[in-house]
Amino acid sequence: MKNKLMHLSNETMNVGFVKKVEALSGSSVRRCFQCGKCSAGCPMSAFMEHPPNRVVRLLQLGQGQRILAGRSIWYCASCETCTTRCPNKVDLAAIMDALRKLSWDADGPSKESYVQLANRLFIENIRTYGRQYELRLGAAFNMKSGQFLKDLMLGPKLISKGKLKMFHSKNKNIADIEGIFKRIEEMRKKGEAL
Amino acid sequence: MNAKASKTHVTCIEPAYYEAITEAIRKEAVQILKDETVVGVVGYLPGRRKGTASPALVTTAEEAGKLIFSPACVNNLSVYLTKAKKGVLKKGKVGIVAKGCDMRALAGLITESQLQREELFIIGVVCPGVYGFGAERTGTLTEANIARKCRECSVHLPDGADVAAGTHTELADLTPEEAEEMARIEAMPQAERWAFWKEHFSRCIRCMACRQVCPFCYCEQCLCDKNRPQAVESSPRPAGNMAWHLVRAMHLAGRCGGCAECERVCPMDIPLNLLNRRMAKELKELYDFEAGLNPVEKGPLNQYKEDDDQSFIK
Amino acid sequence: MTPGKKRLSYSYYPGCSLHASGREYDISTRALFKALNVGLKEVPDWFCCGATPAHNVDELLSLSLCAKNLSLAEEVEGDLAVACAACFSRLKTTQHHLKEDDTKRKQVEVAIDGPAAINKPVKHILEILAREFGLARLEESVKKPLLGLKVASYYGCLLTRPPEVPELDDCEDPSIMEDLLRALGAEPVKWSHRMECCGANFTLSRPGVVLKLSNAILESARIAGADCIMVACPLCHGNLDIRQKEIKEAYGAPDSTLFGNIFGSELRGGSAPDQRDVPIFYVTQLAALAMGVASESLGFESVITDPKPLLRDKQLL
């Protein structure tokens, strides 16, 4: 997919998708002049099939699908180095957030499932408990990702060091959290929020 | 005549105080006319009705012996030097009786090249105040009959006069009615302020007495009489009235010394001095300028500083 | 306000990690503030800030969670003190976005069903120590200066980035940690990787990433001659401390990987790579230690890479 011939036309360039990214991120995509400074400083660049500058380039060409199909966006660590150093005030970290949200909404066409799974469990945890419950997070991740032996030796050690709690109590005001999730869902249903 | 030495606060000012000033003025006026220091003296003579005074130009020592000063001497005489009796200045130096507020007008006129200090012999009056409009004229000045502007006078002493008559005496415990009124208007909601002034201005009959009596309205052709172009409608309609009073307030900003003659002579009782007071307050706050304390090179709106306030500008 | 006259007091948002894997950060923060006589009152019933996963996929949710926490914090007097760099970053970012963007603010206010407390001052512990309490006063309060301790101060990503948001220090060349260390009597070392990413929350999903990035940081600190690393973030601590042994196993053999080749010119020429343990301290642990707080109450027992030998060696225990 990465090197597949690119047909450019009004039909193949998905400008609507780019507009959505710009609206969500509050950052212009067109402003980028491809200096590559983002990729030069990105700690995760080596893990990505599309380095950050190319992600923006693909957006400029209306090729959102190519980005979502890859795993680049899921390997962004949100360290904000790109945003900090961009000579053109392109907020690439926010663009990455926007792309992940759009990928998430489209139910993750990406190959990268582990990071998505971790995110999903993390947010579920918030909704259920109000706060993070790290033991459950780790355990559930291993279960669902099928890596039953991952960090096998680490868990008991952390428990013995007091770093993982065996039990977790829910917030008293957990209903408030549920309210937030519900109202956001409602807003989106009514089209009042992206 | 050691006016500055002390200051007395009293509850009423007896006729005797004014008589003393009258004596001093007469003595000085007679003297300067006799020795031909001046060609005439602008002062007050007794009015035809009791308890009144009227402005006059006296040119002989004999007449000068009739000059008076009383709480009825409300007029700002400086206007006689730029308008009514302007010609006399051509003949030589002129003496003028001036209260503190009149002094401010003189200083302003000197600033604006309308008068030269050396053409004037100023007989300053240490004035405790004059009658208010329509007040009972008992010969004694009290809290009840003092003019509104005098209640918060800050220029009792005629600083800069050639001679000064009177000892510094002020009525005690005067409420600053004008300042209170100004504060009341400022505190109104915007629409109410507009209604307040609209009501006042709509009464204006454009008799131009305010202009006539103002020492600073010395223009040979008033902007508001011009008809090519007509910047301000000249007929007494509400639109033109509002414009006229706003233009006048703007033209007097930084110049008006607060003699309140405009307000005194207004037949429709429009509180004109409030506008002038408001502008004076603004210029004091913004540029630390008070008009007429002494002749200056430039007024506040004829000069600038690079770091003037511009918080209102985008 | 004149320092020393009025007692400083803060509301406190510890965040999830400080109640679990970063408990020693919480413990030492409380101990330090107590020792400095600075008030600290935990916000009751706070929620998770959403951290990176929330804003990664759902900015509105992330903003709403933070806004909710900010309004909870409004109930407690005093500026909001935050220890976790991630929570700090999220709360500050939320305020920044909501101030700049009316549409977002309105949406968030619908979500949390109330006004967003965008003006509640949010301060990181570092800021409180170095600026509000003040370096001079801190120096005066030192009972046991950390003499001879060479510390690599590790800022990570979120304390200073992106520019204008955290308002903590220069986003490329900060000095607040070094200043603090000097006040405590320690010796900050000059090193290159103080603002490189440690891999952050990939610790769960892609630990391989963390191993690589954190290894680079540990290497750089060793090359600079640091005895230890000081952090202000429980995630960074987790990656550098908990996974330190794994990192050694993965990258330990000389030139076993491509990266072993690149790091450190001193390493080249056949000499065995430096494999020292590098204990990771929280800023509050070191500060409290210098203030003379008993080491037992600083949670050292919870740390995986045991710092006690180093501290004993430097006669700080």
Add this chain to the structure above:
Amino acid sequence: MHAETKQHDFEPKIVAFVCTWCTYAGADLAGTSRMQYPSNVRVLKFPCTGRIDPVFILRAFQKGADGVLVSGCHPGDCHYMAGNFHARRRFAAFRALLSFVGVDLNRLQFSWVSAAEGGKWVDVVTELTERVRTMGPMPEFKELEHEEQWSTFAGASADKVLNSPELKEAYDSIG
């Protein structure tokens, strides 16, 4: 820059008094850069803000302006050295006066827009237009224009006074 044109119930009349060297040129730059802004503004060119008499502002309000903008060179940039400095004092005083007689100063905007600030011109004009739009038409001076002296006499409208039988008779007798 393809802003959709919205239909509004109220299109305010905005008058801009600008200096030719800075703001006028800045507005030209907005044009050459094809920036978009509301079309409500009517620009009157002056050599310098120093030339702008407060009477003009007053007259503009009387003639139906709902908002007035006065804009010139930044301090220190005056083509005539100091015109804008004098204007700054003059308008500071004038604002105080207008406010005192009850004019809403939100309708009167002052700004410094240089020849290089096409974007700022757009911002200033757009902001003033939209602000005045939400405020609605400016009634004060317009009402005055249509009022007659007699209208304020208690209980009698201008109409009644003018159309009284007595007056009519008097007119007729003039013949």
Add this chain to the structure above:
Amino acid sequence: MSRIGVFVCHCGENISRTVDVEQVAKAAGEIPGVAYSCDYKYMCSDPGQTLLKKAVAEHKLDGVLVAACSPRMHEKTFRKAAEAAGLNPYLCEMANIREHCSWVHEDRGMATAKAKDIVKLMVERVRKGKSLAPITVPVTKRALVIGGGIAGIQAALDIADAGHKVVLVERDPSIGGHMAQLSETFPTLDCSQCIMTPKMVDVANHPNITLFTYSEIEKVEGYIGNFQVTVKHKARSVDEKKCTGCGVCMTKCPKKKIPNEFDQGHGMRPAIYVPFPQAVPNTPVIDRENCTMFQSGKCGVCAKVCGPGAVDYEQKDTFTVEDVGAIVVATGFKLYTIDRKPEGSPIQGYGEFGYGTIPDIIDGMTFERLASASGPTGGKILRPSDGKEPKQVVFIQCVGSRAREKGISYCSKVCCMYTAKHTMLYHHKVHDGQAYVFFMDARTPGKGYDEFWRRAVEEEEAVYIRGMVSRMYQRGDKIVVMGSDIQVGTQVEIEADLVVLATAVQPQDGADLLAQKLGISYDKYNFYSEAHAKLKPVECATAGIYLAGACQGPKDIPDTVSQASAAAAKVMTLFAKDQLERDPVVAKVNEKYCVGCFACKKVCAYGAIEEKEIRDRQGNLVKKVAYVNPGVCGGCGTCQATCPSKSIELDGYTDEQIMAMIEAL
């Protein structure tokens, strides 16, 4: 005015696309007093102008309004046309329906309505307009050139060669500017000093040029043809008339370790010095801040060894007033530094490159000095930190430039070429060295420029990497450069011995202050603004002041020299006439009504208002009134706004015109 003609221009489609020009013309025709109206495709074209002229004759028009572009664009054009048709040019006005209307609004209805309104306003202006006669003023045929770099030198020589006197003022102790610092110049690689120093000597020897070095502009008064410029001559502490330039003082000065500005701080100079051996004039100056005599009162060696007794510690700043008719501003540029900038500055430094704290990260000008045979290393490329020859040199383009995040969004224009030159110079001097260049675009328009760059790549083996550098830090004695190659799509790491930054070209310090003294405008970066980007590239909006070189925008040497000669030509055009016609937009006093309060005089920034006595036939003083000297009046109109009785009036902007326009709102 009762017979006004209104001409509505389509401007191709520029206006007619959004404005219904036919409707506008029709509406204009219905305005009372408008005798003729029409629309036409291109009013400024020859047929357009002919149309206007014909209409004036046929319809006996006594006023003309052209509704087209900005008057800043074509007012002169149409006024000329009107004049040719026999109208007074000031009865011709323009309504701006392009920049202020068709280009900024999209809704056709609204734009057309606005255009009609603009026309209506402007018709009133024409109606109330008056015929004005141009004012003539004498021209002082002597020019002032500010700045003694290549631009100032070229302009001064050209004007002087044409036979006019020139005053050349330079802030530094010597003329020569940045060009004297360069080693070799692109694209020919000829030695900068070899072509520069003869010109400097020409300036010194030219009978028509008065050279003031170590001098600054203090005050500028007057107007085109008649400027009075106060020049501050800073105390040199050496009498220029007595000094023979023998240089003994410099060799004997005990304080020798002062970083030399000319060598970018990498060479040393004494406290009494000339910036470089070929300096013009060759008179030293004492750097008082570093001189022991001035700091502690003890030393005096230079005075003792000076044979002619030229050293004068008591010398004070002096001032002269120069009468000139034209001014050429050629103040040049400075280079951006990556240092941390003071808080509140709109320009930012590069923290990711260490804010200038890494000694072996240098800028392009420093590299020039390293490569120059007369530089601190005698032309050897040696790095500052340890004097070793660098084997891996990384060049980074666009540092500061094209970086709106750092506060500068423009392209500095010269960096691509000089970086290519640097790689060649480096390759010539260090044969086993490798040059790497991080760049975004190679911008090489110019005669022989692209060929030059390709030579650097193909023959001189510079490795060009398309991509930027994110971070640099010191590791041992190397600088780790972390960049990316966006073509390969990978990160690139280079351990460099030396890094050379092509930092942005910025206007000189104090450019804004000088502009304020001159009354010329400048952009947000402090580059001076030309009157028209295309048609008046060397003129300022302020008449009589011209621009040359990098003070107007980044420029290379050929462009600078061209512009300098162009500015000189403009000055010569001005000097070709003895009298100058100037715009008659000046104030006049109505003596009948003036009462002589002189508020106008108090606000006049030009000092154009005098007091005039009106006397009767017997010679008695009737009154004093204000009088405006039309030659001095700048035409701002502040006097009129100040005059309470409006007895002073600015022609071209009378109250009558303005009020009529407001009435038409």
